[in-house]
Amino acid sequence: MALLPYEDPIRGNTCKRFYGTAAPGAGEDEYTFAVGDEVINSVPAAGGATYYGWVCTTSGIGGAAVFKGFGLIAV
Secondary structure (H helix, E strand, C coil), X not given: CCCEEEECCCCHHHCEEEEECCCCCCCCCCCEECXXXXXXXXCCCCCCXXXXXXXXXXXXXXXXXXXXXXXXXXX
């Protein structure tokens, strides 16, 4: 999965926002994620366990970083 970075001008360099179809998994990205970095779902859909995005709760490289979903989209 390729993530497209976007740096939030309001928050500056403290957190980064990315756009993608899922939270980063093991071996998918070599970027070092920091707590507070976000991945916004570029293909949100109603139903199931679809999230608006994922936020990094434990920093790390690619799949070592822990992301939690936010903004559950209801049916």
